[in-house]
Amino acid sequence: MISAPVPENEIQRLAALRRYQILDTLEEEEYDNLVKIAAEICNTPISLISLVDEDRQWFKAKVGMDAPQTSREVAVCAHNILLPEEPLVVPNMLEDDRFYDSPLVTDGIEMKFYAGVPLIAEGGEAIGSLCVIDRQPRELTNGQLEALKALSRQVMVLLNSRLKNFQLEEQQRKMEMAFTNLNEFANIISHDLRAPLRIIDQYIEVIEEDFPALIKGDLSSHLTTIKDSAHNARNMVQGVLQYCRSINVLQDPQDPFRVNEMLRQLIEEEIDSDKFTVLYPEEEIWLVTSKLALRQIFQNLIANAVRYHDKDKGHLEVTYKFEDGSHLFGVRDDGPGIPDNYQKSIFKLFQTAGNSGDKRDSHGIGLTIVKKLVNALGGEVWLESVVGEGSTFYFTLQQHELADLVSE
Structure with a gap:
């Protein structure tokens, strides 16, 4: 042998x-x-x-x-x-x-x-x-x-x-571990940053209450600057937390659902009908994807349109069509529009449109979260805007087969 x-x-x-x-x-x-x-x-x-x-x-x-x-x-x-x-x-x-x-x-x-x-x-x-x-x-x-x-x-x-x-199981395990570590890190960082900001606020309150006679001229201006800076810092910390936690919504079950019903509920919750007219697709749209992620995408885009709107009465429209094997959605407003020099950076962390005036509660996180979630769902997001006429944010989602789905 x-x-x-x-x-x-x-x-x-x-x-x-x-x-x-x-x-x-x-x-x-x-x-x-x-x-x-x-x-x-x-x-x-x-x-x-x-x-x-x-x-x-x-x-x-x-x-x-x-x-x-x-x-x-x-x-x-x-x-x-x-x-x-x-x-x-x-x-x-x-x-x-x-x-x-x-x-x-x-x-x-x-x-x-x-x-x-x-x-x-x-x-x-x-x-x-x-x-x-x-x-x-x-x-x-x-x-x-x-x-x-x-x-x-x-x-x-x-x-x-x-x-x-x-x-795939190993990748899922690593992702879950990364989510956990990221959340823990964000919570620790936010706690460590919020503590000194609270101290700053408390000291300013003490100065304003105990020494009002001293707060004049430049000192008053300096205190206002400090308060505004602290307020902005808190918004940034909150934005970081939202950004870190946003990806968690992708872990919810991906079951078939009606997009129209989700949009109707969201618009009722987010839009003041006295200030905005809203249109959204009438045809029934079924999707198989993360419902929580899609809701957050729409919520952030609609909230942005409302926050930066500069007219007494506004118009908002959600559009949809199926194109080249993908679902294409659009959120269109008639707000101030976004200048060309800001359009490339608008999806980056802590970036805003630059024409928003005194929007102190804006931390430049919403569109970053939109891009993160859309990309995670296999799609793309982009912007078309004309200053003085409004903006349209488009995003795509991949097509999934609705096996054994019976429409009611």
């Missing part, structure tokens, strides 16, 4: 095998069905999905064999992985110098025929094989060999799907 040499890429090959986290797992019907089909098509009593580990071959699925594994030293599949691009067919193992005196040939299952197709990982490493075995010398037809190749590819479809699921 001649044991198979170790492949030159053994370290990479074993690493690829470990990534699938498949060794020593329980039986699974999807894999068991493939070896049953292979045995049936090739008319053999034995079929295996063999994964070649460092010192053993372990069987993920098997037909006609009780042992869960064998040593790598006697494994025929260890030879099969040496040439990943080619199947290994041994018509008569008694006539092959590598195998004629193997205990698997002379004893045990008394294998006399072997045909195996390597299982190739995404990086090109052969991690094992799908094989069929007979106790009599024989051949496979071209059709049987092609079927065995197709089944080996299906094994890898299952394994790669398993790997991607692990990667």
